[in-house]
Amino acid sequence: MVFEDDFSVDGNVSSTELPTGSGKGMRAYFCVICGVYVYCQYNISSGKGGRIAVRTATLENPVTPDAHIFVKDKDPWIDIVNKNICYDEMYDRDKTWSKESLKRLKEKMN
Numbered sequence: 001m002v003f004e005d006d007f008s009v010d011g012n013v014s015s016t017e018l019p020t021g022s023g024k025g026m027r028a029y030f031c032v033i034c035g036v037y038v039y040c041q042y043n044i045s046s047g048k049g050g051r052i053a054v055r056t057a058t059l060e061n062p063v064t065p066d067a068h069i070f071v072k073d074k075d076p077w078i079d080i081v082n083k084n085i086c087y088d089e090m091y092d093r094d095k096t097w098s099k100e101s102l103k104r105l106k107e108k109m110n
């Protein structure tokens, strides 16, 4: 996740609204040239302090995840190495995010 106001895209994307488990929905964005799914914005986290979920496979430099969410829905052949960061559904942000990240979120929300 990155904050919306720290995020920009070079190039053109198209988007579509998709359903989510929360019922609030999300907007998914795709490269208009190759169709790759690049990022999404969950409607539940838009607006002030809004956050973008970037598809990490699209990044030039790999990152390691802090959490795997909705693991209950993953295909059985997917083997997640670090089981300590797996959540059947969504995590509790206050228990999962670092103090620094929570502080930044609080600043962005004000």
Ligand SMILES: [Zn+2]
Binding pocket: 031, 032, 033, 034, 035, 036
């Ligand atoms: Zn592309």
